[in-house]
Each structure stands twice: as C-alpha cells, then as structure tokens.
Amino acid sequence: MIVVDDIHKHFGGFHAVDGASLSIEAGSITGLIGPNGAGKTTLFNVIAGVLPPTSGRVTMDGEDITGLPPHTLFHKGLLRTFQIAHEFSSMSCRENLMMVPGSQSGETLWNTWFGRRRIADEERALAAKADEVLEFLTIEHLADHKAGQVSGGQKKLLELGRTMMVDAKIVFLDEVGAGVNRTLLNTIGDAILRLNAERNYTFVVIEHDMDFIGKICDPVICMAEGKVLAQGTLDEIKANEQVIEAYLGTGLKNKDKVGA
Amino acid sequence: MDLLNAFITLANFVLIPAIAYGSQLALGALGVTLIYGILRFSNFAHGDTMAFGTMATILITWAFQSIGISAGPLPTALLALPFGIGVCALLTLATDRGVYRFYRTQKAKPIIFVMVSLGVMFIMNGLVRFVIGPDDQRFSDGERFIISVREFKALTGLDEGLAIKTTQGITVITAIIVVALLFYFLNRTRTGKSMRAYSDNEDLALLSGINPERVVMVTWLIVAALATVAGVLYGLDKSFKPFVYFQLLLPIFASAIVGGLGNPLGAIAGGFTIAFSEVMITYAWKKVAGYALPDSLAPDGLAQLLSTDYKFAVSFVILLIVLLFRPTGLFAGKAV
C-alpha cells in the first residue's frame, strides 16, 4: 500500500533518515521500533508530508505522494498522530474531535450564512459520533473540558480519537502508548485490531512497549541510525543480535539492588 | 584619482552615514530584541523609553554644563550618560513592578503584553513631553568632527570631501562594544544563560532554581542601559525630539525583525540592512558615475533607481524579500 523507496532526510549534516526503504501491506498492522533517535518520527513526518525528503520517493497505492501537503494526504485517507500531543488546547475535547472530518458543509463560509439548517443536522450527527469516540476512550466525562487542561495521557487518547472520526485507509500512530495507562493501552490495542478487521484500516505503529507491539503488530520493522535494521515477526526481531544490542538491551543490571 | 573621488563621494554620502545610522538602529533594536527574547513581547514603549533615558541624560548634561563640567573634545553628555541610565532604569523597573508583573503572574498572552506596552508608551510619551516639552533640544558640545570636509580636502587635495563626525565615531564604537558585551553576557555568563533559560521555558527555569524576578530585573536594567545609550547617541548625532523617538520605533522594529527577533547578532545585522537599504537604493549615482566612468558614459540624469519619496517603501521591500527567503529573519529569530 505504502512503499517507501530509499528516503533520505538530512538536517544540516546530520542524516536523520539515511536511505530507508520499506513497504507496508494493505490491511497489515506494521510495528516500527528502534532506538531513540533512529529516525522513526522523522520518517513519519516525511511520509505524512510534514517534512520534504532530501531524496527518495513515497508512493501510496502506486501513486507518488512524495511532498504532498498533509491536508491533501488526509483527504487521500492517510492520517497520523503526533508523538508530542498536538491538541487544540482552547477547544473542548468534543470539538477537538468534531473538527476532524473533512468536507463538512459548514466549513464553507457561504453555508454558514445561508445553509444553516443543513449544518445543524450535520453537527448533530458529528456530535453524536464524537461522544461515541470519547466514550470508547473512557474520557466521555471530559467532553466539555478544554483539551489544554486534561492530563498528559488523556491528550494522547484524544490524539488517537481523532483518527477514529473518519474513515481512514492508513493510520500512522506515533507512540500512542507513551504515557497511557497499560490497561487502557490494551483496550486501544483491541480497538486497533477491530478497526483493522472490521474497517480494514492499515496501521503503522511506533511504540517502545514490546508487549503492545507483540500483541497487535504482525510485521515489525526495526530502524536504527536512519536505516532499516531488521524486519520480520516480533519473535524474529527479538532474536536479532543487532536489535538486542541497539534497542532491546538485556534487562536491568541493578536488579539485585532492588529492595524487598 | 577620479576613482578615488568616486569612492570618497560614495563613502561620504552613503557608507559613513549608513554605518552610523545602522549602528543607531542596531542599538535600539538590541533593546527590542532583548525584551522579545526574554520577556517575549514586542515592546512598543521602547522608543519612548529611549526618549525618557535621553531626556534624563539631557537634563543632567545641562546641569553639568551649567557648573562647568565637560569632557574635553567629547560631548559632556557622555559623562551624564551613566546617571541617565540610572534614572531610566528606575523608570523601567517601576513600570515592571507597577504594570508588567501583574500580567506575568497571570501568564497573559504576548499580545496582551504588546497592548500593555502600548499603554505604557502613551504614558511615557506624555511624561517626556510633560517634563521637557515637545520641542527639539540640542545638547551636543565638544568637538563636532573627527574630520570635516574642509579638513579632508585640504589634507588630501581631492575634489571631494569626507566628513566623519565625533558622534558617528562614538556610535559605531559603542555599538561594537555593546554587542560584544551582550553576546558574551548571554552566552557565557551564568546570569546570561539563566536569562535565556527563562526565555525558553519560564516554568522549567523556576524548577531549576532560577529566580524569575531577578531575570526580569536584570533584563530591564540592560534594556534601560541600551535604550539610554541608543537614545543619547542618536540625540547627539541628530537632535532630541520626543516625536522623532516615537517614529524611530518603526525602523528599530524593522531592524530587530529582519535580523531575527530575540537574536542580538540579528539586531545588528538588521540595523545595517535597514540603514543601507534606505540610503543606497534611492541614492543618485550621477556624481559617483561621473567620476568612475569615462566621460562618454557619464549619465545625464540622476541615475537614481527610485526617488527618495520611496525611501521607506524600498527599505520595506527589502525587508519583505529577506523575510520571504528567511521567514524568521537573517539570524533565525524566535516567534512567540
């Protein structure tokens, strides 16, 4: 579905992404892991049109989408979340969700003046949908809270919730799990699986929690230093010497010092 | 010889005035940029702060002159400058206490600060006129020129003359020293770094044990000093008139912004960009070309790209072009 072909992204002399090539199968849930600074987020940003690549090509269903602006990609069904939550802080959580769907007729000025009935109907439907999503995320009580004033984890949930407001083809999740309660993370994992199964969403998931990755991702790609280091099932990856050395490590050394 | 004459003409009418004016703008822009960088708002009262500091210095200068203190060939005002800075610092600190602090504790948005500074501007505006009146005041004394046109011609025997004013010299030297000091202060000293930290993330600065009130106080002190120095040097070179100081705000802001807000080096670069673009683009090249080119090629007209009416417009066009290619200024400034 998405094919990333030899992408390079340089910041000054620094090669954040250094010739990464990978392809993402339609309908898969691909895990993207790798040490901090491996270039995962940067690669996301390149794919999602936020950063122009220094060189290389990204195609989606055969169509070249390199360098298209994010809002165009959104309408092509490519969604992403942010590693550092980007909520609309002065808007309520419900509004945060309601603003997501594209081509709302109320977003045309003319209609706001002369097509108010239609807008009102649409709005009701949207609000209902938003409440549904909030409920799913267990934050329905925050519907009218300003998004800037909810807890760090709740912001991450909201971030995820936005992708559920529309029918996406492919969703890029950048560490939805960081800062999210593990039990809830499991629920989110279930949701991802369900969206994948029922609505045929494709997911690409960056995550550092191996349990979570193991639970939902089938192919797992490990990046390091801007390149793809390894690819395969999680077990294969976990067994990979290089990955262990660069990423997984061998557990606590000071375990013995832990008290009673 | 003709080439030399051409160069001297150019230097006399373009290079020297532009360098002096550029330094004046730069000094003003430093103050603006510092407030923007550390307190994170565009201080519209800066022009009037300059006017206030200058006014204080002038009053003290007059007092000095009346009791016969002078600085020899240099303007007496330089002796009065430290006192002027002191008075100005008192004012800025008082303003901060009485006005800005409230909004800081409220965590008001930068735009609110801008509006507040507009209010402060009005008040200082009134205050200055109240004390010294709206007229222009001359307070320069001492030797006027380092070298005057007449002396230069006599000295070199050239047709064209070159004048360098004492104040121009002082301005340029001061500007260089001040920038170097400021740069050192911000990047090397503990207090300077704590100021940058505060500007970056106020709350985290707090958690690092930085005392915000102290940072703010130091900032205002430096700003008062910069404003007074800039104002006095400008006043010595031209003249002191409250309205003009208010008008100075525009080129000063332009300088700070082209240079990159919050960046001291940018303020300098911006000051010179604005000054040179103002002076160069509307310059009539007739005389220079007359010397530099063979007679047959010498232009009949003024060889002026645009009339001086568009001096400001042109400097703004340059500003725009700079911003289009470098959206946060020459030296990558901040954006609040």
Next chain:
Amino acid sequence: EDVKIGVILGFTGPIESLTPSMADGAELAMQEVTDSGLLLDGATVSSVRADSTCVDAGAATAAAERLVTSDQVDAIMGADCSGVTGAILNNVAVANGVVMISPSATSPGLSHNDNEDNGLFFRTAPSDARQGVVMTEVLMEEGINEVAVTYTNNDYGKGLADSFQAAFEAAGGTVTINAAHEDGKADYSAEVGALAAAGGDRLVVAGYVDQGGSGIVRAAIDSGAFDTFHFPDGMIGAKLQENFGDEIEGSTGQHPGTDSEGAAMFAEMVGDTFDATSPFTPESYDAAALIMLAMEAAGSKDSNDFKDHVMDVANAPGEQIFPGELAKALQILKDGGDVDYVGATAVELIGGGESAGNYRQIVIEGGEITTAQYR
C-alpha cells in the same frame, strides 16, 4: 457678554512644537481685546483650545464638533494643517455656519473658486502658489539659476515645491532635483545623498524648521553637500538661528511679512513670553484679531453676520492697524470708522479670503536672520 473663540491646532502630533506659540499668539490678541473692553460693548473674549492633531481628520472633526456644538464657540481660529483644515471646514464649519480663519493652512487647494464654503473661510497665510513666484524672483536676483529642492511631503511642501519649480523653470532656471522628505523621520542621509549628487548652487528647503527641514540642513552641512540654502516660510524662525547660526552664512529666504514693521512690533509686544518669530505665530495673532474686529464691525458675534466684514476690516480703506493697536481699531469701528488691519504679517486679503502675500526677504548674516528687503 462673552465671546468664545475656538483655537484648534495640532497640540499633539507632528507639528506639536509649533502650535503652543501659535495658540499663545491668538490668545494674546484675545487678551488685548478683552483688556480694552471695547468689543461689543465690553465683551470678554475667551479661548477654547482643541487638538487638531494635524493629521487625523477624524479626531480633528470630532474636536471641532465639540468646540462648535458643545462649547458653542462663535468662531474658529484654525486649523493648522491644510488636511484637517479642509475636513473641519467641510464637515463642521460650513455645516454649522461658523467662521474659520486659519493662520497656517497654505495649500493652494484651499483657495476656492466658487462659493462652496459659504464665505466662511479665510486665511492669514498666503497660498503657496504665490510664494513660489516670490522665491523665484529672490533667487534669480541673487544670480542663482540652478538649485536643488527638497520639500516636506505634505500638501504644503508639495504645493510650494511644485509652484516654485514651475515658476523657476519658466524664468529660465534649472531645478536639478525635486525630492520629498518625510517629517519626523530618524535619518535624512538618503535624501541628502540624492540632493548632493544632483547638485546645484543652493538647496531650497521647503520644510519646517523644527521638523525634517532642520534634519536635512544638518545632514547637508555636516556632509559638506551644500553650504548655502534658501528657506521659505516654514523654515524661518528662531530655531534656525539657534540650530545653525553662522554655519549657514549667506543663505537666503523669504516669508510672509512687510516693512510695515508689524512683525517687529509684534515681537516686541510679545517679549519673551513666547516665541513671536516661530512660524505662523504672527499669523495666528492676526487671525484672532481679524475675527474680533469683524465682529465689532458687524456689531454681532454671529458668524453669519460678521463673515462679510472680515474682508472689510482686513483691507484698505481705513486706518492702518498694527499689533497692539486692537483697542484703537475697535474704537474706530465703534465710531463707525474704517480700519485696514495690517497686523503682524501685513494682512491683505484677496480673492476668496486669503492673504495676498507680502514677503520679507531675509539673509543670514553673522549668524543672524537679517532683512534684505521686502517685496
């Protein structure tokens, strides 16, 4: 009975340093009349000041509106700058039928051909169209036929510079450059650079002495671009002497005035209470005086009554009236006589109620402004 005269001038804004003495001048005349006790059988005259801001037509209109409708002034001395003067005239004075005498609005555009101002507007400063011609004569007689011109970029400066250029070129002179400068700006090197490059025997500075005009002169002297200048009215004032003294030795100029020694008398009368030579200050005195004399001549303080008498008191025939002689004039008028107000600026109103324009030609000698001749 109490007569109120509105004094609307730009107390704040770009000409704020000119206006205090202008207002003082006008109020001096009012004081003189009040003291004489002769106006309309012992009326006292009081002044109501308002701020025209010189540039903000909206604020100026509102201020004038307040003067007329709230303070109920009987006439307006003002406004100063041509722009706001036009706005006040059209929106307030004509609408409410109030006489307005401006001491300083000199734009030729304010001369009216038809009677669109309802005969309510007068000015004691001549239109700049006239000054251009006079200036040409002065320079030509000095044997100068190549000059550079810089003017303050408003209707006054532009109008003056244009009319001068036209006159000067018609007389066979050359204007090497005619460049604007904005008042109140920080730096004039660019302008001086262009002026110097264009060259000329003399630099004509059609600006204001405590505005950009001085800035230009300063920069021109310092860079050796010019050492003699020619100054029209806006530049001639005590400040010129004070700022430049013998640095501009040999420079020439002219401003409205006559050898009727009115100006000197005015200066003497003022003493050092304010600056009598500041631009448009004598004109302000005259404007206020004319208003009051016309009232007496009409025997009424109603604008619609006395507007027709302004020209009468200003012009011959009649006894010549100089500054400080307002009491005498009032007495003559009261006795049914005729006066010819000369005042501090040799007022002579022509055409649609504006000053005919007599000029005093000056030259800087020994660092002082001295009279060369009158024309």
Next chain:
Amino acid sequence: MSNPYQDDRGNTDRTITRAGGGALTASPGTKGTMKPAEAFLIGDTMTGGYGAGPDILHDCTVAVERGEIAVIVGPNGAGKSTAMKAVFGMLDVRQGSVRLGGEDITDLSPQDRVAKGMGFVPQTSNIFTSMTVEENLEMGAFIRRDDFSGTMAQVYNLFPILKEKRNQAAGELSGGQRQQVAVGRALMTQPKVLMLDEPTAGVSPIVMDELFDRIIEVARTGIPILMVEQNARQALEIADKGYVLVQGRNAFSGTGKELLADPEVRKSFLGG
C-alpha cells in the same frame, strides 16, 4: 527549534504557576498502611485542584523515605501529575501539608523548594528547547556553586547519545532523547530528593532499563525518588513502595511486590 513539528515550545503547561502553596487547615491524620509521618518527603492528605476549579486530589498521600523509590501508578487523569505538582508547590493545596525532612514546606514557593534540594522533572515541556543539550544540563546545575563537571560526565556516561549531541539545540532531539535530557537535567541538581513524572515515556527499552538502573543507583546513595510511571510493571518491580491513585484518592498502597502481586491491581492498572 527549526523543526516546528517537534517543538512544544516550553511554557505551554499553564498550570505551573507560582501559586506557592495555599491556605492550610489542619492535617487530619493519615491513612494507609505505612507511617508516612516519619517519611523524608511527604505530601500528607493533600486536597486541592487547579486555580478555582474543582478538587482533583482528595486526601491524597504520597511519601518517600531516604534511599527509597516510591512509584505512583494509576489510570490516565487520576491525578498523578497533579499530586506531584502539589508536592512541588505548583498548585494550591487546600488541605493537608507537605513536609520535607520533618519541616513543613507547604507555604514555600517552587523556587524555595528547589533551594531546599528538591528536583523535579515534569511530564511535559521539561527541557529548554532553544538551548543546547549541554546548556540544559548546566541549567540543571544552576543552583550549584561548586564544580559540576563531574556530575556532567556522569550524566553523559549514563546517556552517551547526549554527549554526542551536546552542542545541538535540545528542541531538535527525538522524543526519547529529550526525555533523557530532562532526566539528566534533574540529576545535575544533585538533589536531596528527586521527583520524576513519567521519565520513561517514549524511551526505548534499552534506555529504559538503563534509566531504571541509574534510578536504583541514585536511590541507593540515599536520595529518595518519587516517580510517576505508566510502565507500571517495570516500575513496580524496582519500587520499594507503590501508590495507586484513582480519581485523586489513594486506592492501594504497598510495597512494589505487594502491588504487583495484587490481582486487582494487575487487572486494572498493569494490563493483566
């Protein structure tokens, strides 16, 4: 800073005000299984909320002994960060008290608490984005007057990537790298007590392990550590003491092992 998509330009967390403690009423006894009254740092039965808003904490108690690691876990929005901020004096504690080494510090401003040797890494906007990594660390040592190059070397040792990027603006780092800077900054203080709000959010497993290793080491040198963690299982494994907060209240407390063993805690907070 040149990458606007990663920058959260500090100072966005409007809650961190210098409120400096609030009006105190009595501290009505403590509950729970421990005797926190003797603890080195204790937020004792705190009740409070943001600004004039509703109470978010309800009689919430957290405490940590010298040399101990105490971990706070709980669902999102439970008030964990709020509790930390309350302990650090960044919001009004309407009831209850905060004590450090037996001294009541409820009324102290955050700065004063820093001066008393408390170090804190907030959950969000916890680095100076426009300053270089090294300057960030220097700012961590701001209140220290001695030579801190040794500590800095230790931090670099702990997070080698930071040494590599020492002259890069911190705002240009990856998410996990920023987290390392933040923790490094706090370590530079050489605090008497260290408070960490989700220090491992977004760091890779290997770094997380190292971080925990280091935290254990620090704790064993006698510095109490109070931290909030969502990687609850790993955190509780190394914790001496654990608190589970639910809706601003202490729901469970116990040693790390106890909580890990508790089936209900496992089910509700540790993901089974």
Next chain:
Amino acid sequence: MVYFGCIAALLIGTGLMTSWNLAITIMNFGLISAIMALGVNLQWGFAGLFNVGIMGFVALGGLATVLVAMPPVGEAWAAGGLRVILALILGAATIVGAILAYGALPKGRVRTLGMIVILCTGFFIYRAVFDGGVQAVEAVNPANAGYLGGLGLPVLIAWPVGGLLAAGAAWIIGKTALGLRSDYLAIATLGIAEIIIAIMKNEDWLARGVKNVVGLPRPAPYEIDLQNSTTFVERVTSFGFDPVTASTLWVKTIYAGLFTVVLLILFILAQRALHSPWGRMMRAIRDNEVAAEAMGKDVTARHLQIFVLGSAICGIAGAMMTTLDGQLTPGTYQPLRFTFLVWVMVIVGGSGNNLGAVLGGFLIWWLWVMVEPIGLWVMQVVTSGMADGFWLREHLLDSAAHMRLLTMGVVLLLVLRFSPRGLIPEK
C-alpha cells in the same frame, strides 16, 4: 449587554453634557471603528493572524471613494491618461512575465539572469512610458486637479469597491507573506501598508497624492442645502428646532443609519461564521496549525481567505470613513491612529469575540476623542488649588494637551488590568 448599555450611556451622556452633534459624530466614527475592529478581530481573534497593516487597507478604501465618486478629469485623460494606463499594464506584464519565466526556466544561473533581464528591461520600458504620461497628467491644473479623477459614480458604490480593492491587495500580500509567523507577519504587513501609503502619497496622478482630494460627493444632503430649503426649515421649526442644529443632526443621522446597516450586516455574517464548523476550524487552526493541517485542513487557503475577508472589511470601513470626512488625505494614515488604535479596540473589547470587538470599537473611540477634554479637566482640577501664575500650574496647563495620550494610556492599562482578556472575553 451591560457594556453596551454603558456605551449608550456614555454617548447619551456626551449628548446631554456637551451636544448631540458631538455625540452623533462620535457615534459615527465609533460605528466605523467597530467595523474595523470587526475586521481585525476576524483576522486575529479567529485565525491568529497578526496584521499590523490595517492602515494600508483603510487607505485603499479611501482611495476607492476618489476613484469611484469623483468626476473624471477630462483634460488629464486627454493629456496622458491612456499612456499611464498603458504603462501600468506593461508593468504588470513584466511581473507576470518574470513569474512565468521563473516557472519555465531551469533552476540555476540562467534563471537568475533571465529574471534580472526581464525585470530590468521591463522596469525601464515602464518608466519610459509612465513618466511622460504622469508628467502630462500632473501638469493639468496642478492646484485643483492634476490627476485623472474618478468615475463619477454615486459614492455609496465606493464602499463595496473599497472592500474589493483592499481584498485584492490582501490577496497579493497573503499569497506572499502569510507563511510568516506572528511578529514577522506583523512587520511584513506594516511594511506593505507603508508602501501602499507611500504610493498614495507620491503618485499624484492617481489621487493627487499629498495634495489631497477634497469635496468628495456625499450620500447625504449638504447641511447648507437643508438650511436653504424652505420645506426643511418649516418642518423643523414646527417641531421647535433650530434649523442649523436640525440640519447638522439630520445629516449625521443619515450617516449613522447607513453605517449601522453596514455594521449590522457584517456583524451578523461574522457572528454566523464564528458559531459554525467554519469558526471551529479557524479556532483549531489558530490553536495548532500543524495538527489542523494533519487533520486535513488547508491552513494556507484558510489563512488567505480570512486575511482577504478581514482586510476587505477594513477597506469598506476606510471607504466609509473617507466618505464621512468628505476628503482623502493620505498623510493621515498613520500607524498609531489606524493600526494600533484598532488593535487596542480589539484587545480591550475581547479578541475572538465579535461583540467584544464592536464594544471595543465604540469605547476606545469615545475615549480617544473624549480624553482630551477629560485630560484638560483633570489638569484644571489638579491645578485649581495652585496660585494663578504659579509656574507649576502654568506648566501643567500648558501640557494639558499631552495629557490626551497619557490619559489614553492610563485608561488602557486600567481596562487591561481589570479584565486582561478584554471586556467581553472569548468564552
């Protein structure tokens, strides 16, 4: 609502204490200010665009009145009008050509060189054609004409045209400068406004430059005509009014009516837009552009849209104001008055809130006009205890005019002190 009661009270108070004429004058400018504030609020309050070039758009609106309503100057057209127009077309063609060339030529030295060549030759041809035409036009009766004049249409048409003119300028500016952030955008817009005003000041053939155009046609009758019309005089005297006062009041009331209609229409449109998905989208963009972009909102296009709309509103207000003034004086377009004052209105009223902007427009304008007498009054009160002729008293009274700005500052600080988010904050 309470606040609007206060404004009404202020105006009525002004009417009672001073005069109704003054009160309505203030109200008229207040209405215009409210419209400007509405435009700025659209840009800042809705979208977070920091536009400091308001005066430029207001000036363009003013220009529109001249171009629409003044009678054409036939001689000037004959002398060089077509030549000027031709030059302008050539100039535009040069720029378009350069842009096309920029797209067509390969990147590198060739392109740079090509651009320079096109621009330079274009510039010189343009100047050659243009200068002659301008000279010819400006030579036609310079004291009273010297320009091309307008179309001689009813002045009311100038209002929408002013909006269009401003919108056009805003579109060009937006296309180039909207990528800039906060204060950088501010200085860019300010710069462009200065350029617009420089052009209006110096291009005499267009609208007489600094020589000003006076005597613009009015949408309302002239007071003089009313006073001379017997029916009017009879009518008002029968009600017991003084004809002069009645005529001035009547004319002002007509203006007030027209302005109110415009304000109401714009207000309703703005209000509906704000409380709609469109408004929500704008707020989202204002809060976080990156996220909005990722959520499929075309941030650049929206910014352009709102920038153009807001500027158009300022243009309309500018045209209205010039109509009210009856003259175009480019020198009056100073940033302090037309940019910062409007900003003060928006912020004091409460940015992001249309009602707030309107309120701020009225309140600040009232202050701007009334602080002068208030300042004088304060001075008199302060000095009343001092002896006549005492230097301080003299000094204080002499400086009273400067109290105007000072008072303005104090009031501004007081308002911001007690409601830092504006009088009617965004909810």
